[in-house]
Amino acid sequence: MSELKIAFWNLQNLFDVTVSKIAADLDFTPANGWDEQALSSKITALAKVIRSLHEGNGPDLLGICEIENEGVAEKLIAATGRCDYSLAHIDSPDIRGIDTSLIYSTEKFELIEPPNEHLVHLRFPTRDIFEVRLRVRANGEELIVLVNHWPSRSRGRYETEAYRLTVASHVGRIVDGLLKYGRPEYFDLVDSGEAADVLEVLNQRWNRNVLLMGDFNDEPFDRSVLEFLRASKGIDHLEEPIKLSRGGLPSYKSYSGKRASLFNCMWSQLARPDHGTHYFSRGTNTMNTLDQFMVSRALYFGLQGLQLRRDEDGTPAAWISKPDVMTTRKGRPRAFDRKTRNGYSDHFPIEMLVDVVSEM
Numbered sequence: 001m002s003e004l005k006i007a008f009w010n011l012q013n014l015f016d017v018t019v020s021k022i023a024a025d026l027d028f029t030p031a032n033g034w035d036e037q038a039l040s041s042k043i044t045a046l047a048k049v050i051r052s053l054h055e056g057n058g059p060d061l062l063g064i065c066e067i068e069n070e071g072v073a074e075k076l077i078a079a080t081g082r083c084d085y086s087l088a089h090i091d092s093p094d095i096r097g098i099d100t101s102l103i104y105s106t107e108k109f110e111l112i113e114p115p116n117e118h119l120v121h122l123r124f125p126t127r128d129i130f131e132v133r134l135r136v137r138a139n140g141e142e143l144i145v146l147v148n149h150w151p152s153r154s155r156g157r158y159e160t161e162a163y164r165l166t167v168a169s170h171v172g173r174i175v176d177g178l179l180k181y182g183r184p185e186y187f188d189l190v191d192s193g194e195a196a197d198v199l200e201v202l203n204q205r206w207n208r209n210v211l212l213m214g215d216f217n218d219e220p221f222d223r224s225v226l227e228f229l230r231a232s233k234g235i236d237h238l239e240e241p242i243k244l245s246r247g248g249l250p251s252y253k254s255y256s257g258k259r260a261s262l263f264n265c266m267w268s269q270l271a272r273p274d275h276g277t278h279y280f281s282r283g284t285n286t287m288n289t290l291d292q293f294m295v296s297r298a299l300y301f302g303l304q305g306l307q308l309r310r311d312e313d314g315t316p317a318a319w320i321s322k323p324d325v326m327t328t329r330k331g332r333p334r335a336f337d338r339k340t341r342n343g344y345s346d347h348f349p350i351e352m353l354v355d356v357v358s359e360m
Helices: 036-056 070-080 161-179 183-190 195-206 223-228 252-256 267-271 297-301
Strands: 002-014 061-067 085-088 099-105 109-111 116-118 129-136 142-149 210-215 262-264 291-295 306-308 318-320 350-356
Touching (some): 002 036, 002 070, 002 210, 036 070, 061 070, 061 142, 061 210, 070 085, 099 109, 099 129, 099 142, 116 161, 129 161, 142 161, 161 210, 183 252, 267 318, 291 350, 297 306
Antiparallel strands (some): 002 350, 061 099, 085 099, 129 142, 210 291, 262 291
């Protein structure tokens, strides 16, 4: 049985040295100390950490956020020295000009179709919810990845909560759309054959492999994640397949009203004191677990060739990585300082393992 090594990392303001036409953040310019040498130093440092992930093997799949453009992402890939890495990227209209992207190993994955971005328009467009559909080469199964970077808490956790609740609802609708058919497709299916055959098709879609990763700027227990996105530590709702109703197919009203639930892989990390992915000195809890992985029922139970690795007690193989090189003596992430040109990011990366449970 082979495995997929997966990671996510908020790279903390990895801007280009040229002034973007779209970005409103003019702080990262040569005049303010953000020059070619600073950018090169940061990319070298980030690449060093990426190579160290998964016991020095590096990830097969790496979601990243706070990166300005494709050119900077390609520089980062080159610095890792991995010839098998390829980039899925779309320049988004984020007001600060920072994007989410996905780096994948072409030895493990192939891109099924061009990536897609989903935007939520508040008073201004949010950072994109980045959708990438991949095929796992080992068994031909599809893996749909949604890379997230939800609205910041910088103006206060509760003052900005409504933004994250809005985005969480939108992401929930995206997940529902990936796992359910719309009205025309549903009725076409109902008219196409026997109930048992149609039910199998409905469940085939309901059981797609969907992986969410990102900096959600909320913790696993916050309302946006737990209630609006429906990503929790429980599996009760994950166990629900599409079922026959009184011997027949469910009505469209019943089917369309069924909301997908997700399993949040990061709850086990909350039990450790003073442990998290991001340090916030002014908070009661100075270490916050803002960076998370979430999986669909198929990925949890291994229903379509891929399965979240779990220990015997059910603990998922998902963890916060704290490489020695970027961890302070107090156990905090060592952020990049453009004056000294030392440091890495103000977020720790997170890692997880997915098993390929059936191979060609």
